[in-house]
Every structure is written in C-alpha cells, then in structure tokens.
Amino acid sequence: xxxxxxxxxxxxxxxxxxxxxxxxxxxxxxxxxxxxxxxxxxxxxxxxxxxxxxxxxxxxxxxxxxxxxxxxxxxxxxxxxxxxxxxxxxxxxxxxxxxxxxxxxxxxxxxxxxxxxxxxxxxxxxxxxxxxxxxxxxxxxxxxxxxxxxxxxxxxxxxxxxxxxxxxxxxxxxxxxxxxxxxxxxxxxxxxxxxxxxxxxxxxxxxxxxxxxxxxxxxxxxxxxxxxxxxxxxxxxxxxxxxxxxxxxxxxxxxxxxxxxxxxxxxxxxxxxxxxxxxxxxxxxxxxxxxxxxxxxxxxxxxxxxxxxxxxxxxxxxxxxxxxxxxxxxxxxxxxxxxxxxxxxxxxxxxxxxxxxxxxxxxxxxxxxxxxxxxxxxxxxxxxxxxxxxxxxxxxxxxxxxxxxxxxxxxxxxxxxxxxxxxxxxxxxxxxxxxxxxxxxxxxxxxxxxxxxxx
Numbered sequence: 001x002x003x004x005x006x007x008x009x010x011x012x013x014x015x016x017x018x019x020x021x022x023x024x025x026x027x028x029x030x031x032x033x034x035x036x037x038x039x040x041x042x043x044x045x046x047x048x049x050x051x052x053x054x055x056x057x058x059x060x061x062x063x064x065x066x067x068x069x070x071x072x073x074x075x076x077x078x079x080x081x082x083x084x085x086x087x088x089x090x091x092x093x094x095x096x097x098x099x100x101x102x103x104x105x106x107x108x109x110x111x112x113x114x115x116x117x118x119x120x121x122x123x124x125x126x127x128x129x130x131x132x133x134x135x136x137x138x139x140x141x142x143x144x145x146x147x148x149x150x151x152x153x154x155x156x157x158x159x160x161x162x163x164x165x166x167x168x169x170x171x172x173x174x175x176x177x178x179x180x181x182x183x184x185x186x187x188x189x190x191x192x193x194x195x196x197x198x199x200x201x202x203x204x205x206x207x208x209x210x211x212x213x214x215x216x217x218x219x220x221x222x223x224x225x226x227x228x229x230x231x232x233x234x235x236x237x238x239x240x241x242x243x244x245x246x247x248x249x250x251x252x253x254x255x256x257x258x259x260x261x262x263x264x265x266x267x268x269x270x271x272x273x274x275x276x277x278x279x280x281x282x283x284x285x286x287x288x289x290x291x292x293x294x295x296x297x298x299x300x301x302x303x304x305x306x307x308x309x310x311x312x313x314x315x316x317x318x319x320x321x322x323x324x325x326x327x328x329x330x331x332x333x334x335x336x337x338x339x340x341x342x343x344x345x346x347x348x349x350x351x352x353x354x355x356x357x358x359x360x361x362x363x364x365x366x367x368x369x370x371x372x373x374x375x376x377x378x379x380x381x382x383x384x385x386x387x388x389x390x391x392x393x394x395x396x397x398x399x400x401x402x403x404x405x406x407x408x409x410x411x412x413x414x415x416x417x418x419x420x421x422x423x424x425x426x427x428x429x430x431x432x433x434x435x436x437x438x439x440x441x442x443x444x445x446x447x448x449x450x451x452x453x454x455x
Contacts, residue, residue: 032073088252108395190226
C-alpha cells in the first residue's frame with residue numbers, strides 16, 4: 001500500500017488536531033492495539049517473552065492522554081510498554097536500539113503548536129517503519145479490540161535513566177580529547193522535549209550555557225521560540241555577548257544556529273560546515289544529499305570542494321532513502337533536519353550541533369567564518385493557490401515558461417515548481433545570481449502558473 005492510499009499514516013506517522021479524528025483517545029488506543037498485534041504476530045521471541053515497545057513524548061499537555069491511550073492498546077495486545085516521559089524524537093530512536101526493543105513510538109507534532117499532536121513509529125533498528133509494517137498496522141486499526149487473557153496482558157514500566165542515557169550518547173559523538181571550555185552558548189529548547197537534555201550536554205562538555213525556551217508548561221511548545229522562531233535566540237546571543245546560539249524544535253530533531261553577530265545559520269549552511277569538516281578529516285563517504293528546496297549555493301559550494309551533491313524529494317524520509325541507497329552518511333534540509341548516518345539513525349538537532357561545534361574548535365574558526373565558506377544564492381518563493389488538483393508541469397504553457405526561465409538563468413540559477421504536500425498550493429521558486437533577477441523570474445513564472453490554473 002503506497003503512502004497515497006493510506007487512510008491514516010502520512011510520510012511521518014499520524015498527525016492532527018487533538019480531539020479531532022484521528023488524534024482522539026479511542027483512535028490512539030486502537031492504533032496501539034493494532035501495532036501491538038502486528039508486533040506479536042511478527043516477532044519470534046523465546047517462549048514466555050512478550051514484545052516490548054518504548055513510548056516517549058514531547059511536552060504538550062495532550063501527551064499524557066495519548067500516552068495512556070497507547071499504553072492501554074499495547075497492553076491489551078499483550079505487549080510490554082517502557083515509558084520515558086518527555087524525550088527528543090532521536091532519543092527514542094537511539095534507546096529503542098540500545099534497549100533491544102521491538103519498536104519505539106514518539107508522541108509529538110514536532111514544530112506545530114500545542115493544539116496539534118501526532119504518533120510516529122521507529123523500528124527495532126531506530127529507523128522509520130517499513131511500508132509493509134505500516135500497512136499491516138493500518139489494516140488492523142478498524143478491527144475490534146480482543147483483549148489478551150489476563151495472564152498475557154502487557155506490563156508497563158518507567159525507564160528512569162532515559163534522559164541520562166541519551167545525554168551520554170550525545171556526548172559520545174563529540175571527540176574525547178576535545179571540549180567546549182571558553183565558549184558561551186545560548187541554547188533555545190523551544191519549551192520542548194530537549195529542555196532537560198541539550199543544556200546538560202553542552203554544560204557537561206565544558207560550555208558556559210544560557211538556556212531559553214526551557215520552561216515548558218504544556219501549552220507553550222514552539223511559541224515564539226525554537227528553530228521555527230529564531231529571533232528570540234538571535235536577540236539573546238547579542239544581548240549576552242555569546243559566541244553562538246543553538247535553536248532546536250519541539251521534538252529536538254531540527255537545528256538552526258546563530259553566530260556571534262546574531263545572524264542566522266540555516267540547515268543548508270550547517271550541512272556545508274559539517275561536510276567540509278568531514279572532508280578535511282577524511283571521514284566523508286560519497287555524496288552529500290539535500291532536497292529540491294536546498295539552496296543552489298549549497299550545491300555549488302559542495303561541488304567546489306570536490307564532493308558530489310544529490311537532491312531528494314522534500315522530507316527527511318526521502319533524504320534517508322537516498323543516503324541508504326548510495327551508502328552515504330550526510331544529508332539535510334534547509335529547515336534544519338540534518339542526518340549524520342555514521343553517528344545515528346535519524347535527524348538529531350543536538351548531535352548535529354555538536355558536529356558544527358567540533359568544526360569550530362578543530363578548525364579554530366568562529367561560526368561566522370565557517371558559514372562564509374558558502375554563498376547562498378538569492379531565492380524567491382511564491383505560493384500560487386490551486387483550487388483543483390492538476391499536474392502543473394504537464395501544462396504546455398507552463399513547460400514553455402520553465403524552459404525559457406532556465407535558459408535565462410543558465411548555470412547561475414534554477415527554477416522549481418512543487419505542489420505543497422499539506423495545502424492546496426503550488427510553490428514556485430527561483431534562484432539567481434541577483435535578488436532582482438530571482439524576483440523577476442519567479443514573479444513571471446508564478447503569473448503564468450496562476451493564469452493556467454484559472455482556465
């Protein structure tokens with residue numbers, strides 16, 4: 001069953017407004033039960049042993065309710081549950097592997113506001129569930145719940161040292177013979193799942209840490225703080241005279257940084273910094289992977305230092321696919337999802353930040369100096385409303401306009417037309433040598449797309 005045909009699962013689990021289908025207690029209990037039944041059927045454990053899963057969450061108030069519903073579903077299916085409390089998404093991926101459990105579940109809606117929530121799964125290997133397993137879970141959601149016999153019900157226990165284990169794992173990705181002494185770092189935890197993790201990691205490695213967005217109350221996750229709202233971090237870095245700032249999102253898998261001047265360093269620039277450092281150390285295999293939306297400046301900078309660059313569809317699962325297919329180790333998105341496959345199995349904001357910090361210390365350069373090795377191309381993005389579902393690129397006038405735009409830009413820019421995955425929009429993007437040229441090309445192309453869609 002392809003993602004398009006799925007009733008509940010999107011590209012990254014199930015997500016929506018709390019209290020509205022599918023994010024209701026009843027549905028989530030059914031989801032837990034269906035997932036549990038699939039695990040029971042698929043796992044071949046020694047006689048008398050039950051499958052076990054790990055459940056973590058971010059700091060949303062609804063996490064308590066959904067955690068209880070999931071636990072009930074899994075228990076009814078005869079699956080043991082290990083609870084971590086609030087913990088970053090990549091921590092759940094890591095601990096699922098480390099504890100040799102059969103699956104990991106994260107209750108989070110990532111960078112969304114507190115009114116939303118979601119459920120996503122990791123396999124025993126800390127990777128996204130195979131399509132076949134997701135399909136089997138979907139098929140079982142609408143089946144009646146038949147509770148296991150009392151003696152066979154799943155048990156629940158709390159993993160009391162989950163945060164400490166993950167802190168140590170993060171620190172293990174930083175060189176043993178190095179530290180962060182002498183650095184003043186502002187870290188913005190988005191009032192999310194990393195609030196009790198990221199400051200400790202940085203402090204224990206020797207940095208002077210100033211934490212903001214680290215007082216969650218269940219309702220303030222991502223509210224004016226974090227990777228999607230980095231102005232608060234920029235202001236704090238400048239005000240406190242810090243060397244840099246680190247912004248994570250609500251579930252800790254996304255990273256944006258700020259240099260000492262308060263200037264943003266986005267995911268594209270961070271990927272370049274990590275790639276160049278890995279190349280200097282002889283630690284980078286194959287190509288670097290970006291997405292269709294990665295800035296052309298990243299591609300040019302990566303190729304200039306002698307590395308290959310490949311583009312995947314937008315979304316970290318597609319970056320992962322391309323990395324695995326190529327046997328490569330580094331990829332990321334401009335939004336700050338950065339994947340270092342030689343260190344962990346999924347995007348991890350804290351671990352990515354540590355790789356950038358190592359590049360600063362090892363290369364004896366400031367973050368500002370490091371990012372200046374890549375020049376971003378001016379980019380213009382226009383969203384065109386699409387009232388009816390249509391393949392825009394199949395329209396002859398649009399094809400002609402794209403060909404003309406590409407000819408005008410030659411090798412100094414590019415254009416991209418991409419339907420939004422979540423809204424009735426076509427995203428029209430142009431990159432060029434100058435902002436004026438990018439604006440002109442994008443506006444002209446967007447007008448042609450709009451005119452064609454209006455017919």
